[in-house]
Amino acid sequence: METPKEYVQRYYESYSNGHVDEEIRATGTFLAQSVEGVVLDCGCGPVPQLWAIFMPHATEIQAVDLPEESISFVEEKLRTVEEWYGDFEEYKKEVETLEGLLPEDYILKQIQKIKGVQQADMSASLPFSDGYFDTVISLYSLGCLKDAAELERAITHIDRVLKPGGKLLHINTDGHNKNETVPAYTWNGIDQSSKEIERLLTARGFTDMHTAEQKLPADTSGMYAYSAITLFSATKAADS
Secondary structure, rough: OOOOHHHHHHHOOOOOOOOOOHHHHHHHHHHHHHOOEEEEOOOOOHHHHHHHOOOOOOOEEEEEOOOOHHHHHHHHHOOOOOHHHHHHHHHHHHHHHHHOOOOHHHHHHHOOEEEEEEEEEOOOOOOOOOOOOEEEEEEOHHHOOOOHHHHHHHHHHHHHHHEEEEEEEEOOOOOOOOOOOOOOOOOOOOOOOOHHHHHHHHOOOEEEEEEEEEEOOOOOOOOOOOOEEEEEEEOOOOOO
16 A cells, blocks of 8 residues: 555656646646636645646635645645746646747746645635635545535635635546545545535525536546546625
8 A cells, every 4th residue: 555655746746747638638728717816726635836837817826735745745846846847838838728828937937826835624624814715726625525524614614715706616526536546545535526515505605606527538547547527616605
């Protein structure tokens, strides 16, 4: 069984050649077209520095994750960004298809928007003031929680730190991601969590909910095996 540190390294290496596959393209396009302002990457794992490339309209990025191995890994990547950022020029090219020609130093500038990486359990608390963020993104992380009670607590904390009129963006596999080759702590997976998230947000007055499914090629060679992702967005009521 892998150690947490080994898992984090392997997870990063699944991205490290900078190749843009269908999942990265769908996720990156979703972020580039939806993210704006001050952003929280909630449950960031070891790769918020990579997804930052797909957020041209972010002004500031904060990131949180629970395993300290993820936090330490990201902090090291931020310290050594000059050594590796050039591997992700293909990510920049994807953004250029949406935004037009970007400056030569675009990737560095995007990664510099990450102003903090902290350890936090989203189901217990988030270390930010009320209404701090324009956008909260959860790339699979809400679907990794242990059960519906944890999910409801996480939604409560996200609601608190999100500005009125702000957006929650979530990408999920709805639990079809079981893989016995990775440590059990990395991904419990709540079945149909997208539907539960929508129910919880509706109860809190969120509106403008949109769901889209992106089919993926059948491939069991990666760290996880799933055939589709769900891209979900919702807007917090402006008068809340």
